[in-house]
Amino acid sequence: MTQNQAESVKFKEVKALDPVFSERIRIWRNATIPSVIEKTKETGRIDAFRLNWKEGMPNKPHIYWDSDVAKVLEGMAYALAHHPDPELEKLYDEWVDLIVSAQQPDGYLNTYFTAVEPENRWARLSFNHELYCAGHMMEAATAGWELLGKRKLLDAVCRYADYIDSVFGPESEGKRRGWPGHEEIELALVKLYNATGNERYRKLARYFINDRGTEPNLFTEAEQKNQQALGTPRTMTEAYGHAVRAVYLLSGMADVARLDQDDELMAACERVFENIRTRRMYITGGIGSLFAGERFTADYDLPNGSVMYAESCAAMGLVLFAMRMFNATGKQKYLDTAERTLYNGVLAGISLTGTEFFYTNYLSTDKHAPLYNMGAKTRQPWFICSCCPTSFSRFLPQIGTFFFSCRNDVVTLNIPAACEASLTLKNGTPVKLRTGGRYPWEGKIPVTVESAGHFTLEIRIPDWCEKYSVSLNGQDAEPRIERDWKAGDVVLLDLEMTPKWYRANPWSEDDRGRVALCRGPVVYALEEQDQECPVRELRIRTDRPVQIAPCPAGLPEGTPALVGEAYRERYPDDSLYTSEKPVREEVKFVAIPYALWDNRGENAMAVWIPEA
Numbered sequence: 001m002t003q004n005q006a007e008s009v010k011f012k013e014v015k016a017l018d019p020v021f022s023e024r025i026r027i028w029r030n031a032t033i034p035s036v037i038e039k040t041k042e043t044g045r046i047d048a049f050r051l052n053w054k055e056g057m058p059n060k061p062h063i064y065w066d067s068d069v070a071k072v073l074e075g076m077a078y079a080l081a082h083h084p085d086p087e088l089e090k091l092y093d094e095w096v097d098l099i100v101s102a103q104q105p106d107g108y109l110n111t112y113f114t115a116v117e118p119e120n121r122w123a124r125l126s127f128n129h130e131l132y133c134a135g136h137m138m139e140a141a142t143a144g145w146e147l148l149g150k151r152k153l154l155d156a157v158c159r160y161a162d163y164i165d166s167v168f169g170p171e172s173e174g175k176r177r178g179w180p181g182h183e184e185i186e187l188a189l190v191k192l193y194n195a196t197g198n199e200r201y202r203k204l205a206r207y208f209i210n211d212r213g214t215e216p217n218l219f220t221e222a223e224q225k226n227q228q229a230l231g232t233p234r235t236m237t238e239a240y241g242h243a244v245r246a247v248y249l250l251s252g253m254a255d256v257a258r259l260d261q262d263d264e265l266m267a268a269c270e271r272v273f274e275n276i277r278t279r280r281m282y283i284t285g286g287i288g289s290l291f292a293g294e295r296f297t298a299d300y301d302l303p304n305g306s307v308m309y310a311e312s313c314a315a316m317g318l319v320l321f322a323m324r325m326f327n328a329t330g331k332q333k334y335l336d337t338a339e340r341t342l343y344n345g346v347l348a349g350i351s352l353t354g355t356e357f358f359y360t361n362y363l364s365t366d367k368h369a370p371l372y373n374m375g376a377k378t379r380q381p382w383f384i385c386s387c388c389p390t391s392f393s394r395f396l397p398q399i400g401t402f403f404f405s406c407r408n409d410v411v412t413l414n415i416p417a418a419c420e421a422s423l424t425l426k427n428g429t430p431v432k433l434r435t436g437g438r439y440p441w442e443g444k445i446p447v448t449v450e451s452a453g454h455f456t457l458e459i460r461i462p463d464w465c466e467k468y469s470v471s472l473n474g475q476d477a478e479p480r481i482e483r484d485w486k487a488g489d490v491v492l493l494d495l496e497m498t499p500k501w502y503r504a505n506p507w508s509e510d511d512r513g514r515v516a517l518c519r520g521p522v523v524y525a526l527e528e529q530d531q532e533c534p535v536r537e538l539r540i541r542t543d544r545p546v547q548i549a550p551c552p553a554g555l556p557e558g559t560p561a562l563v564g565e566a567y568r569e570r571y572p573d574d575s576l577y578t579s580e581k582p583v584r585e586e587v588k589f590v591a592i593p594y595a596l597w598d599n600r601g602e603n604a605m606a607v608w609i610p611e612a
């Protein structure tokens with residue numbers, strides 16, 4: 001496992017310049033961050049750290065509130081690292097002061113179980129989100145330390161982690177057994193270990209993973225099924241239970257497996273990832289097929305609306321898991337999943353304004369569909385449980401870090417989105433690169449090496465690409481080039497990006513007889529306002545060509561739409577069942593990137609359309 005291990009690059013090492021992510025990052029900085037800060041204030045989440053809430057007062061704190069504040073604070077750290085802003089920095093410091101002031105003398109730091117139910121501290125780990133909130137606060141603190149050099153919150157969360165470590169652990173050490181009901185602290189403790197070098201945090205992360213699901217089991221049967229405690233994580237063979245919890249646990253498992261050179265634990269991560277990738281993931285990279293329990297169900301069970309779920313946080317979590325798996329193993333299938341999920345399942349969760357969000361990401365909806373997005377059919381600015389908006393606030397700025405991975409003397413171009421990168425390889429070699437082009441809209445991508453030095457440039461060829469070429473300074477080359485690079489060397493990558501119709505495995509009943517249109521890594525959808533008839537009346541003529549066309553008004557300029565031919569199928573009347581044959585008429589259809597749907601008003605939409 002050792003020689004293949006790589007790292008994603010650091011936030012400050014890459015500046016996105018591409019037409020998709022750079023724009024989303026610009027909007028994140030200008031709109032998402034101010035919006036989530038305002039909501040965090042307005043809903044009382046930040047004031048909860050004053051610990052003065054009393055029965056009868058508005059804005060009763062909730063068990064998961066601290067995690068929202070932590071994620072917004074983490075997003076603020078990225079915003080400050082992205083661009084200095086004295087006013088934002090003042091607010092950041094004030095929030096940190098307030099958060100640290102809520103820490104109890106023993107190190108405990110949780111608003112709800114200090115101000116509202118102090119008698120129930122650690123009383124119901126399976127449900128109470130205390131360790132989950134602690135994990136997010138650790139992530140916020142390590143981001144503040146690594147991006148801004150601010151130590152105050154880091155020191156506070158270290159005291160908190162020390163206290164947690166004094167409470168939970170093996171009974172043989174005189175501690176109490178316990179596992180988080182909502183996993184997250186495992187990966188956060190590894191981050192804290194990486195930031196501080198304190199072995200205690202690494203050991204505690206290992207304990208939470210190794211003790212989970214062992215007998216006597218601490219969770220009820222229902223909790224075991226929903227919260228990944230049916231047996232120990234290292235015996236997992238499939239993804240089960242709550243999807244966000246699952247991918248956070250798996251990310252933590254991958255971190256611990258890598259640190260400990262624990263091949264058995266890494267093998268469990270590989271097995272479960274394979275189960276997700278080949279049987280339990282939407283074509284968009286969305287995961288979690290069932291709203292009830294927000295969870296995975298069975299192989300090939302992927303309903304496109306109605307009962308489905310695909311939480312935005314789960315898509316972001318899958319990217320985090322996939323990137324860890326690529327960096328640990330070097331296997332490109334992990335990048336294929338990460339990329340698919342980033343361009344589709346993740347970006348669909350946030351509006352083009354950066355201020356409205358999907359909690360649940362349907363792949364099909366119409367005027368008869370239930371209110372799926374927490375009581376709405378469109379993106380919303382906030383939710384009572386606002387995990388998704390706050391996740392975006394800290395996830396979007398990290399996207400550039402996924403563009404490259406570095407190991408010893410190898411730099412891998414993971415996602416060829418345009419950017420400027422100034423990296424340092426593990427052997428200390430500095431590497432400056434500039435990726436040009438308009439990926440994912442165009443497949444011709446020049447990569448200019450701007451610094452001299454000896455290293456290997458490895459270019460990922462995506463799974464969706466059947467034909468490609470690579471050249472170096474005009475001469476044919478392989479996707480892996482080791483040489484003494486000179487400043488000005490240009491590698492030209494050319495990925496064929498023909499629109500393609502995809503069909504699902506026949507066991508995926510909800511997709512049978514249907515097709516989905518993709519071009520490159522981007523999944524397309526048909527939104528009703530662009531069609532000549534209701535989406536539900538369309539049957540696609542896949543034998544006819546699909547053309548690239550300018551996108552409809554209201555979507556980002558330069559985004560390619562796809563136009564093709566279909567039949568409109570109508571029945572003589574609107575009875576629920578009929579023995580009549582449908583009447584067909586020829587129509588055109590227009591498809592837009594799935595991630596861009598619902599930016600022009602409430603509308604019907606479908607990714608999978610019946611084939612003629």
Ligand SMILES: [Zn+2]
Nearest residue numbers: 311313387388
């Ligand atoms: Zn969420």
